[in-house]
Amino acid sequence: MIRDYFRVLVVDLATGKGNVAKIEGRNEFAGGSGLGALLFDIYGHAQRPWDDPDQPLIFSIGALTGLFPLMSKTVCSFKSPYHDQFAESHAGGRSALAIRFADYDAIVIKGRAPRLSCLSIGMSHLEVKDVQFLAGKDVFSTGKLLRRMFPGSGHRSILRIGPAGESLSGMACINADTYRHFGRLGSGGVMGSKNLKGIVIQGDGSFALPDNKDYSKVFDEVYEKMTGTDMMSKYHNLGTAANLNVLNELKSLPWRNLQATKDDDIAGITGEKFADDTLLRNAACAGCPVGCIHLGFVREKFMEQNQYMYRQVAYDYEPIFATGSMLGVTDAFHVLAIMDEIEKVGLDVMSGGVALAWATEAFEKGIITEKETIVPLAFGDAEGYKKAVNYLGQAENEFYAALSKGTLVAAKKYGGEDFACVLGQEMAGYATGETFYVAESLGFRHSHLDSGGYAWDQKNDKKDVDAVCDFLIGDETGRAFITSMVACLFGRGVYNDEQLSACLKSVGYTEIAENMDTIGERVRAMRWKVRFDTGYDPDAISIPKRYNEVTTWKGKTDPEYLAALKKEYGNRIRNLVSKEALIRLGLDKYEKN
Amino acid sequence: MKTLTAAHMERCIGCHSCSFACARQVHKLLSWNTAGIRISSSGGLSTGFVAKVCLACDPAPCAVACPTQAMSPRKKGGGVIHKKDLCIRCGKCAEACPVDAIYLDLKKRPFVCIHCGRCVKFCPHECLEMRESESTKRAKKEDAL
Numbered sequence: 001m002i003r004d005y006f007r008v009l010v011v012d013l014a015t016g017k018g019n020v021a022k023i024e025g026r027n028e029f030a031g032g033s034g035l036g037a038l039l040f041d042i043y044g045h046a047q048r049p050w051d052d053p054d055q056p057l058i059f060s061i062g063a064l065t066g067l068f069p070l071m072s073k074t075v076c077s078f079k080s081p082y083h084d085q086f087a088e089s090h091a092g093g094r095s096a097l098a099i100r101f102a103d104y105d106a107i108v109i110k111g112r113a114p115r116l117s118c119l120s121i122g123m124s125h126l127e128v129k130d131v132q133f134l135a136g137k138d139v140f141s142t143g144k145l146l147r148r149m150f151p152g153s154g155h156r157s158i159l160r161i162g163p164a165g166e167s168l169s170g171m172a173c174i175n176a177d178t179y180r181h182f183g184r185l186g187s188g189g190v191m192g193s194k195n196l197k198g199i200v201i202q203g204d205g206s207f208a209l210p211d212n213k214d215y216s217k218v219f220d221e222v223y224e225k226m227t228g229t230d231m232m233s234k235y236h237n238l239g240t241a242a243n244l245n246v247l248n249e250l251k252s253l254p255w256r257n258l259q260a261t262k263d264d265d266i267a268g269i270t271g272e273k274f275a276d277d278t279l280l281r282n283a284a285c286a287g288c289p290v291g292c293i294h295l296g297f298v299r300e301k302f303m304e305q306n307q308y309m310y311r312q313v314a315y316d317y318e319p320i321f322a323t324g325s326m327l328g329v330t331d332a333f334h335v336l337a338i339m340d341e342i343e344k345v346g347l348d349v350m351s352g353g354v355a356l357a358w359a360t361e362a363f364e365k366g367i368i369t370e371k372e373t374i375v376p377l378a379f380g381d382a383e384g385y386k387k388a389v390n391y392l393g394q395a396e397n398e399f400y401a402a403l404s405k406g407t408l409v410a411a412k413k414y415g416g417e418d419f420a421c422v423l424g425q426e427m428a429g430y431a432t433g434e435t436f437y438v439a440e441s442l443g444f445r446h447s448h449l450d451s452g453g454y455a456w457d458q459k460n461d462k463k464d465v466d467a468v469c470d471f472l473i474g475d476e477t478g479r480a481f482i483t484s485m486v487a488c489l490f491g492r493g494v495y496n497d498e499q500l501s502a503c504l505k506s507v508g509y510t511e512i513a514e515n516m517d518t519i520g521e522r523v524r525a526m527r528w529k530v531r532f533d534t535g536y537d538p539d540a541i542s543i544p545k546r547y548n549e550v551t552t553w554k555g556k557t558d559p560e561y562l563a564a565l566k567k568e569y570g571n572r573i574r575n576l577v578s579k580e581a582l583i584r585l586g587l588d589k590y591e592k593n
Numbered sequence: 594m595k596t597l598t599a600a601h602m603e604r605c606i607g608c609h610s611c612s613f614a615c616a617r618q619v620h621k622l623l624s625w626n627t628a629g630i631r632i633s634s635s636g637g638l639s640t641g642f643v644a645k646v647c648l649a650c651d652p653a654p655c656a657v658a659c660p661t662q663a664m665s666p667r668k669k670g671g672g673v674i675h676k677k678d679l680c681i682r683c684g685k686c687a688e689a690c691p692v693d694a695i696y697l698d699l700k701k702r703p704f705v706c707i708h709c710g711r712c713v714k715f716c717p718h719e720c721l722e723m724r725e726s727e728s729t730k731r732a733k734k735e736d737a738l
Contacts, residue, residue, distance in 0.1 A: 066623060069610070097609075101624065124699065147637055154633025154645075155625050178638045206624030206698055209617060216617065223610075227717050283638065284608035286625070289717040291606035312639050 002210060002508045006035055006105040009126070010043070011119060013194055014053065014111035016128035018121075021108075027511045027519075028586065031062035032486035033088060034523035035106050036077030037530050040086055041590050043108050046533040050079040051168065051193040053112040059199075060106035061096045062485040063509050065287075068219060069226050070491035072096050072285040075483065076182040081189035082170035082406055082425055085534040088445055088527070089184045092285035092293075092488060093177035094203075098157035101203025113195040116166075120150050122202035134197045138162050138344040139175045140311075142198060152202040160198035161188040162346025164393035168192050169404040171351035171392075171426075175343070179283060179293050179314040183348040184445060185425060214506040222503065225494045227289050235292040235490050236282065240317035241271030243429075244325070250458060251552045252432040254321065256328040256379045257357035258421050258546055261431050268330040269320055278332050280312055285488070292490060298333065298340045313340045321429030322353025326421075327360065328379030341386045345393030354426035355407045356388055362416040372399035372414070418545040432457035433554055434562045435468050437547050438569050442538045444476075444527055449489055451475045461554040463561045469572050480527065481520030522585040529577045529587060538570030594670025596708045596726040597630070599644035604718040607632060607642050614715035620704065627698050629706030630721075644720070647672060647694045647706035651728035655705070658689035664703070671728040672708045 004026050011018035029038050036058050043056040058077040065071045074095040080087035099107060102123045109119065113128060116135050120127045129149070134142055139162040146158050157177055164172035165188030172188030173181040182188075191197075209215060226232055234242060244266060247253040251261040267273065278296035285293070299310040313336045323329065323338040342349045360377040362368045370376055374396065375387045395401040403410040407426055411417040421427045423437055424446030430436050432454045439453025440446055448454045451472045478497075479489070487495050495503075497516060504513035512519060528536075543566065548559045575581065582588045615628035625631070630646040649671030656666045656673050663679035664686045666672075675686075682701040687693075696704045710723040 097625065101626070144637060154631060204626060204699065206616065206622045206627040209621055209623050219617070223715070281641075282606050284606040286607065286609050287613070289608045289610045289715075291608060291717065293606075 006031070007103065008039065008106045008108055009104045009121060010108045010110065011121070011126065011128070012111040013109060013113040013117065013119070013128055013196060018126050026063070027515070029523055029526065030481065030484040030512055030519050031065070031105060032060055032073075032075045032484040033480060033527060034484040034519070035060040036075045036088060037086070037523065037526040039106055039108055040077050040530050041526070043110065044079065044086070044530070046530070050081050050084050050190065053194070054110060055079050055190070057109040057187070057190050057194065058106060059095065059099065060486070061099050062487070063512060064485055064487070064503055064507070065096050066100035067215075067507055068222055068503050070288050070290065070488045070494070071485060072287040073486040073488050074099065074176075075486055076174065076187050078187050078190045079534060080170070081168060081186040081193075083185075085536050086527075086530045087185040087187075089182040089187050090483065090486070091174070091176040091180045091182045092288070093180035094157040094286040095159060095176055095201060096486065097286040098155070098201035098203035101155070101205045102201055103205045103207075107201075109194065109196065109199075111194065116195050116197050118146060118149070118198040118200060119196060120200040120202070122152070123205040125202075131197050136163055136166065139346045140344055143175070143178055146198045146200060150200045150202075152200075152204065155204065156200055156202040158198060158200050161191045162344060162393065164346040164404070165189055165192040166197075167393070167395040167404065169347065169393065169395060170406050171348050171355065171404055172346055173348040175346060179295070180285065181348070183350065184447065186348075188346055210507045212506070218502050218506040222494060222499065223289065226491070231493050232290045232490065236290050238271035238275055239292055239294045241274050241294065241315060241320055243271070243317040244320060245270045245272070247430065247432075248325075250432070252430060252458070253325050254421065254427070254429060254431045255325045257326065257361045257419060258431060258550060259361070261550060261552060263325070265330040266325070269324040269332055269335055273332050274315055274320070278315075278336060283314075288488065290490065296332070296336045298336050300337070311340055313343065315339065318429050319349040319353075322350045323385070326353050326357045326429070327385055329382050329385070330380065331382070334382035338382055338385050338389060341389040342393075345390055347389065347393050350428060351426040352389060352392060354421050355392065355403050355410075356385060358407045358411065358416065358420050359388070359403060361419055362414065365416070367415045368399065372397070420544050421546060422544060424541060430454040431550055431552060433552050434463075434557060434565055435472070437543055437557075437562060438565045439472055441541050441543055442566065442569055442573060444531065449479065451479065457552070457554075463558065465561070465564050465568050468565060469568050472569060473572050473576075476524055477517065477520040480524035481516050484519065484523050518585070522587065525576050525581055525585050525587055526590070528573060529582065529590070532577055538566075538573055594667070594708075594726060594729055595710070595723040596649040596670060596672055597646060597706055597710055597712070598722055598724045599630070599646055599720060600722050600724070601718070601720045602642060602644055605632065605642040605644070605720045606718060607634070607638070608717065610715040610717065611644075611712035611721060614712045615706075618711050619707065619709065626696055627704050628696070629704060630712055631696060645692065645694050647708070648692055649708065649726045649728065650691075651726075654689040654691065655686035655695060658685040660685060664705075669729065669732065670726045672726075673705060674707065675703060675705055677702070
């Protein structure tokens with residue numbers, strides 16, 4: 001199974017047939033992010049729109065997936081309905097191991113099915129099945145029905161979309177195994193455009209282990225660090241929800257559409273509050289002993305005489321920010337109830353929450369009325385948001401259809417661009433300062449994890465454009481390598497260069513181990529190259545005025561410094577794909593498709 | 594004799610570390626299937642997890658069903674021993690198992706728990722433990738009477 005090329009399943013939904021392609025480049029691109037960009041370069045069409053049937057939807061895993069703990073993520077690469085540029089989204093769950101044990105390094109899905117369909121694959125089967133009867137079904141009932149239709153319980157992954165994906169929303173996610181998501185930049189809309197309701201991946205193969213003693217020894221070392229030390233305790237204790245209190249104290253938690261960065265009402269939605277009052281149990285991605293998935297519960301009375309129903313909802317820091325502080329909702333159970341509706345309709349929770357926060361302020365200012373929003377919107381009113389989430393997911397009217405394409409799309413049409421909290425896409429929950437605003441706005445995934453910008457802000461208050469850009473550019477290289485492996489970024493404390501090198505060598509990937517920095521740089525440049533090919537322009541990205549009004553522990557935003565930082569970071573990103581850089585990294589041979 | 598017991602599956606987070614440990618250490622394979630213990634959701638991920646593992650039946654129906662004596666009962670305490678070189682891969686053992694604890698791979702090779710306990714230390718939530726089997730306890734009681 002250790003091979004020096006990529007084994008890729010290419011499926012055409014139009015015909016229901018596929019083929020297994022042997023793609024060279026293992027030692028140059030490693031897998032994951034690198035493989036996704038490489039495959040988009042091969043199979044994608046930079047100049048055609050995102051919903052062209054020939055555009056590929058790509059799922060890729062890493063060289064160590066299945067072989068070591070926390071190598072448990074899948075990268076989804078696609079042309080985004082949000083901005084019609086190349087994009088990437090990552091998810092845990094079971095898909096990475098299911099792809100590994102089906103004996104593929106990546107799945108490329110092309111074409112459009114004639115009717116709503118489900119793709120089922122495994123080591124020894126490939127089928128495209130008509131599921132028109134699932135049209136309009138929510139994510140939960142879709143999952144349950146697909147579960148009954150296809151075999152392999154326990155060792156398969158079920159990816160599916162809800163009504164938001166079917167309505168081609170730029171905010172539609174792909175739900176991965178109920179509790180994880182390919183959330184950002186609208187991958188669910190791409191599935192919708194392909195008439196693809198679900199993907200069932202059965203990991204039914206088994207493989208010989210590397211023929212040496214090192215593998216078991218290195219495995220045990222890594223496993224011990226993951227489970228026998230405090231290195232991962234943050235993630236399995238309170239989980240990322242612990243950040244709510246921390247960021248609120250730092251005046252960096254967005255409240256009510258970022259009208260404030262701190263509020264005493266935090267007490268109702270802290271990590272401790274969620275754990276003490278709502279936490280039912282923990283769960284894990286397949287292949288990860290940490291168990292960072294925190295499942296809270298929603299309990300609702302649906303009939304007199306004490307008739308209740310309950311559902312389990314996975315919470316994390318950013319979903320709580322998006323449906324809690326950002327919407328002024330300060331009751332943990334109300335926050336989970338909004339998340340639950342977002343889950344069902346299949347929206348990216350951060351995009352959906354932040355978009356509704358903008359809509360609420362626009363409603364309060366009289367820019368839009370109930371004619372647009374159907375239900376009155378008010379900060380703190382969870383019942384209103386539960387309804388609005390459904391209208392947004394189903395693109396119920398002209399207003400919600402515009403909003404589902406992005407907050408700035410709606411703001412351009414109705415007004416209110418100044419207070420749209422959009423940093424490339426609807427913001428992540430870190431109002432930490434200029435470094436983060438710029439890093440997220442221009443960053444590849446518009447994610448706080450593109451680089452450590454949010455962490456820089458929390459530790460530094462000096463305004464030094466060059467120092468910040470040096471840091472951001474330097475930091476991104478290692479992250480590009482890690483996301484090519486595809487390790488969970490929670491594990492990056494354990495998976496330092498030395499550990500990764502030992503892991504790679506123990507299973508025979510010596511050449512990758514000896515070139516990690518170069519591969520990181522190459523993958524990063526390849527991703528940016530494909531992104532530029534599809535229309536990325538850092539100067540075209542604006543940072544709304546609301547960010548100039550924000551106050552953090554460092555004081556108010558400095559607009560001049562923000563502008564200078566944005567300009568220089570844009571230049572640095574451009575330099576990553578200069579002719580010299582591409583030649584140095586051996587990428588000049590890859591022509592735009 | 595002690596046997597492996599999935600005693601606290603309500604604590605299971607579904608990480609599959611036990612299956613990987615068994616496949617890696619006992620069968621020298623990379624897999625979440627070719628193992629003596631397999632983890633499955635009990636009805637979708639919202640319902641928690643179950644372990645498909647040998648319950649150490651005594652007598653063992655899988656051994657009774659085996660036409661070539663490749664699957665034979667352990668001397669005492671329940672559980673079976675599978676001898677690969679005697680196996681004709683007919684699948685009768687898996688058919689006979691009442692709790693789906695024997696896995697047949699794509700080549701119809703059976704994989705069953707040998708109650709070695711090597712998976713136990715890889716469970717981060719202490720769901721698994723080695724316990725004296727019911728059959729051993731019964732035998733001890735009978736000896737004492």
